[in-house]
Amino acid sequence: MKVVMDADCLIKLTKSKLKEMVCKHFSVVIPFLVKSEVLDNAGDLPDAVIIRENIDKKLLVVSKKSISGVKGEDAALSLYRQGKFDAVCSDDKKFIKKLRLLDIPYITPSVFIVILLKEGILTVKAATERLDDLSPFVSDDEYHTVKLVLENWRLQ
Numbered sequence: 615m616k617v618v619m620d621a622d623c624l625i626k627l628t629k630s631k632l633k634e635m636v637c638k639h640f641s642v643v644i645p646f647l648v649k650s651e652v653l654d655n656a657g658d659l660p661d662a663v664i665i666r667e668n669i670d671k672k673l674l675v676v677s678k679k680s681i682s683g684v685k686g687e688d689a690a691l692s693l694y695r696q697g698k699f700d701a702v703c704s705d706d707k708k709f710i711k712k713l714r715l716l717d718i719p720y721i722t723p724s725v726f727i728v729i730l731l732k733e734g735i736l737t738v739k740a741a742t743e744r745l746d747d748l749s750p751f752v753s754d755d756e757y758h759t760v761k762l763v764l765e766n767w768r769l770q
Contacts, residue, residue: 615640615641615700615701616640616641616643616697616698616699616700617640617641617642617643617699617700617701617702617703617721618643618644618645618677618690618693618694618697618699618701618702618703619642619643619644619648619690619702619703619704620644620648620686620687620690620702620703620704620706620709621644621648621651621652621686622686622687622704622705622706622709623703623704623705623721623722623723624644624648624652624665624674625652625661626705626723626748626751626752627723627726628661628664628665629661629750629751630723630744630747630748630751631744631747632723632726632727632744632747632748633664633665633668634668634673635730635735635736635744636726636730637668637673637674638673639730639733639735640726641675642673642674642675642703643674643675643676643677643693643697643699644674644675644676644677644690645676645677645679645681645686645689645690645692645693646676646677646678646681646689647681647685647686647688647689648686648689648690649669649676651685651686652665653665653666677693677697679693679696679697681693681696687704687706687709687712690702690704690709691709691712691713691716691718694718700719701718701719701720701721702718702719702720702721703720703721703722703723703726704720704722705722705723705751705752710722722752722756723748723751723752724745724748724752724756724757724759724760725760727741727744727745727748727760727764728741728760728763728764730744731764731767738764738767738768741764741767742761742764745757745760745761745764
């Protein structure tokens with residue numbers, strides 16, 4: 615699955631230690647503007663160092679396409695429209711509302727956990743641990759919804 619990701623999603627996946635797993639199992643592209651948002655003025659912050667390493671190792675691809683927009687979300691949407699992407703990845707509530715309105719598929723950070731579980735990459739136990747790592751960065755509603763999915767998965 616080929617996805618374009620905004621800064622919000624990228625940072626949350628990094629903080630929860632999910633990004634490498636996501637990048638290994640999905641083709642993840644970020645607009646240049648997102649790279650700038652995340653890395654410019656970040657110095658040697660741990661998240662920035664990890665993201666730089668991922669870009670250097672080509673786990674994360676930075677798009678070279680000319681993209682309009684003043685914010686990373688605008689650039690992600692523009693890139694989605696230009697490329698052959700399956701979804702946009704974000705956790706920004708306003709941006710998600712816009713994606714819904716435009717009928718554009720999207721993936722939130724916690725939904726990646728469900729997809730990785732469904733594809734057999736994560737066990738239920740590992741998925742629950744990853745969700746707990748992600749919980750400080752997502753809404754209570756999202757956390758509890760995915761938690762319910764994981765609990766029901768156990769029953770299958």
